[in-house]
Amino acid sequence: MSITPPQPANGHEQERTIVFDDVAIAFDENVVLDGISFTLHKGETKILLGVAGSGKSTILKLALGLIKPDRGRVWVLGQEVTAMREEELSDLRRRIGMVFQESALFDSLTVRENVAYRLLEEHVSPEETEQRVREALRFVELEHTLDLLPSELSGGMRRRVAIARAIVTQPEVLLYDSPTGGLDPVTSTTIIELVVKQRDVYHTSALLVTHRLQDAFTMATHYFDTQANEMRPLPDNKVNLDTTFVILRDGKVIFDGTTLELARSRDEYIREYIS
Amino acid sequence: MEIVSPIDYAKESVLAVQEYAQLAGRSVANVFAHPRYVSDTLQQADSIGVGSVPVVVLTGFFTGAVLALQSANSLARFGALSLTGQLVSLSMVRELGPVLTGLMVAGRNASGMASELGSMKVTEQIDAMRALGTDPTKKLVTPRVVATVIMLFFLTIISDLIGLCGGYMIAHFTLGLDTYQYWNTAYQSLVYADVFMGLTKPLLFGFVISTIGCFYGMNAHGGTQGVGRATTQAVVAASVVLLVVNLLYTRLLLSVFGMH
Numbered sequence: 001m002s003i004t005p006p007q008p009a010n011g012h013e014q015e016r017t018i019v020f021d022d023v024a025i026a027f028d029e030n031v032v033l034d035g036i037s038f039t040l041h042k043g044e045t046k047i048l049l050g051v052a053g054s055g056k057s058t059i060l061k062l063a064l065g066l067i068k069p070d071r072g073r074v075w076v077l078g079q080e081v082t083a084m085r086e087e088e089l090s091d092l093r094r095r096i097g098m099v100f101q102e103s104a105l106f107d108s109l110t111v112r113e114n115v116a117y118r119l120l121e122e123h124v125s126p127e128e129t130e131q132r133v134r135e136a137l138r139f140v141e142l143e144h145t146l147d148l149l150p151s152e153l154s155g156g157m158r159r160r161v162a163i164a165r166a167i168v169t170q171p172e173v174l175l176y177d178s179p180t181g182g183l184d185p186v187t188s189t190t191i192i193e194l195v196v197k198q199r200d201v202y203h204t205s206a207l208l209v210t211h212r213l214q215d216a217f218t219m220a221t222h223y224f225d226t227q228a229n230e231m232r233p234l235p236d237n238k239v240n241l242d243t244t245f246v247i248l249r250d251g252k253v254i255f256d257g258t259t260l261e262l263a264r265s266r267d268e269y270i271r272e273y274i275s
Numbered sequence: 276m277e278i279v280s281p282i283d284y285a286k287e288s289v290l291a292v293q294e295y296a297q298l299a300g301r302s303v304a305n306v307f308a309h310p311r312y313v314s315d316t317l318q319q320a321d322s323i324g325v326g327s328v329p330v331v332v333l334t335g336f337f338t339g340a341v342l343a344l345q346s347a348n349s350l351a352r353f354g355a356l357s358l359t360g361q362l363v364s365l366s367m368v369r370e371l372g373p374v375l376t377g378l379m380v381a382g383r384n385a386s387g388m389a390s391e392l393g394s395m396k397v398t399e400q401i402d403a404m405r406a407l408g409t410d411p412t413k414k415l416v417t418p419r420v421v422a423t424v425i426m427l428f429f430l431t432i433i434s435d436l437i438g439l440c441g442g443y444m445i446a447h448f449t450l451g452l453d454t455y456q457y458w459n460t461a462y463q464s465l466v467y468a469d470v471f472m473g474l475t476k477p478l479l480f481g482f483v484i485s486t487i488g489c490f491y492g493m494n495a496h497g498g499t500q501g502v503g504r505a506t507t508q509a510v511v512a513a514s515v516v517l518l519v520v521n522l523l524y525t526r527l528l529l530s531v532f533g534m535h
Contacts, residue, residue, distance in 0.1 A: 061402070064406050066405055087410070089405075091408070093405065093406055093407065094407075094408040096406070098406040098407075100406075101399070102399060104398060104399040104400050104402065105400075106395075106400055106403070106404075107394075107398070107400070117407055121310075121407070121408065121409055
């Protein structure tokens with residue numbers, strides 16, 4: 001039995017953060033994923049595209065080990081998630097940040113307690129916790145909401161707090177589940193700016209699920225200017241090489257490649273999808 | 276309405292029992308494992324225990340009072356009115372105190388646990404907790420189970436005492452029984468087996484109520500409607516299982532202590 005993820009065919013070894021190898025899962029009679037394989041490399045941001053119900057969010061839950069596949073294997077940070085017990089997964093999950101679709105903030109805890117949750121679980125000193133919480137909230141520009149409850153925040157603010165909670169421990173990989181879903185265009189751009197900021201400032205590997213194509217292309221064509229503290233278009237129509245795409249259809253990967261490869265694709269479905 | 280085949284229904288039932296047994300087992304095993312959520316347990320003890328005191332006091336008082344009233348009617352026919360204290364005492368300590376307190380706590384807290392955990396489940400807060408590296412059974416289930424077991428024990432003692440007081444109020448002010456006579460017969464009639472039975476039952480009932488409440492909450496699905504369904508099922512299941520466990524445990528103890 002293989003205990004390491006499959007090696008690249010060309011022998012070129014690049015540090016791999018997440019590997020999906022022939023993963024399949026069905027809920028009752030409904031086959032959601034059917035032989036999914038892809039690799040997320042270190043520092044790469046992979047955008048998962050597909051219509052609603054195509055299994056994008058399921059991929060993130062499989063990566064976290066929240067659900068187990070019917071077939072295939074998943075490796076995250078060199079460990080085979082599909083072969084790990086729940087107790088072992090807890091340690092691995094501490095190295096991963098997850099932003100849930102509806103934020104999933106703990107509604108009985110304040111913003112401070114939500115963001116500090118993992119630090120408190122790890123018994124980090126109160127001074128360091130406060131400092132790191134403020135730092136994470138400053139990153140998402142919500143430092144003034146420390147003592148508010150999630151119910152007192154707008155949808156966009158809740159999403160930003162969820163990002164702060166995910167990055168407070170500086171995880172090695174981030175999983176975003178439709179971070180802009182259900183938000184207005186202006187707020188969506190604010191959230192995408194934060195994702196781009198995280199990508200360009202900390203170079204964290206990330207899987208991002210979205211069905212909003214404009215968000216995906218914004219990420220591919222923009223960079224974060226740290227001096228101006230804002231997201232700007234890349235000059236000369238360049239694209240970000242660390243941002244790649246996976247497109248799902250009927251439980252299978254129909255595209256896995258860079259922005260330029262996506263733009264040049266001759267597949268009829270893909271051309272219609274991105275048009 | 277969808278028709279489910281008997282085989283599928285049987286499979287689902289067996290699976291549910293298996294999952295319940297696993298959850299109940301883990302909730303006990305977690306007591307001996309790190310991390311221990313002491314502050315969460317104390318918070319639950321306050322909510323479940325202190326919060327249930329008013330309803331338990333009222334239930335105990337009126338149950339003891341009506342017990343004295345009803346039993347006096349029968350005892351008077353045999354000229355044994357003076358035994359009212361004994362009857363109230365035995366009934367409250369052995370049976371009515373633990374069972375009624377258990378049912379009250381089941382109604383109040385099994386529903387609370389199912390709705391609270393169910394809401395967390397359908398809004399992905401449980402998944403978020405797992406994603407943050409926390410075992411939800413350690414953080415959410417075990418504190419509730421420990422708190423319910425401990426607090427139901429003390430709530431039952433309060434209920435027994437208040438029930439005896441309720442019985443005394445009726446016996447003294449309505450039936451004209453002497454204070455000393457009532458309390459003396461009430462106290463003298465109790466033997467070790469009665470007290471043992473009355474004080475071990477709440478430990479079992481607390482475990483049943485909390486694990487069933489948590490089980491339905493942790494398995495809630497289908498949005499707010501699903502949470503409502505889980506809440507109702509938790510109260511019904513906890514109450515019925517409590518009564519069944521009561522019968523089986525009473526039968527067991529009667530055999531052990533050689534009582535009839």
